[in-house]
Amino acid sequence: MEQANRRAVGKCFGSAVVGPRGQLVIPMEARKELGIDMGTKLLAFSHFQGRGLIFVKVEVVEELFNIMSR
Numbered sequence: 424m425e426q427a428n429r430r431a432v433g434k435c436f437g438s439a440v441v442g443p444r445g446q447l448v449i450p451m452e453a454r455k456e457l458g459i460d461m462g463t464k465l466l467a468f469s470h471f472q473g474r475g476l477i478f479v480k481v482e483v484v485e486e487l488f489n490i491m492s493r
Contacts, residue, residue, distance in 0.1 A: 449478075 436453035449459060457480075459465075464481040 436450040436456075439447040439449065441447050453459065459480070465478040466481055466484055468477045468479065469475070470477045
């Protein structure tokens with residue numbers, strides 16, 4: 424039961440530091456597990472009442488919109 428609850432929240436892959444040009448590096452384990460390669464487009468959403476950021480692959484959002492429009 425505890426395992427199922429943790430997966431609902433998500434998985435922590437570590438931390439990332441914002442560089443001087445506003446860039447950050449996604450941890451390697453996250454890129455491998457989630458299939459994020461160079462050139463993958465991500466949408467950035469505000470979360471946790473403006474205190475957090477969530478990234479979602481554009482292709483996943485497009486799939487969702489296609490399902491909703493059917």
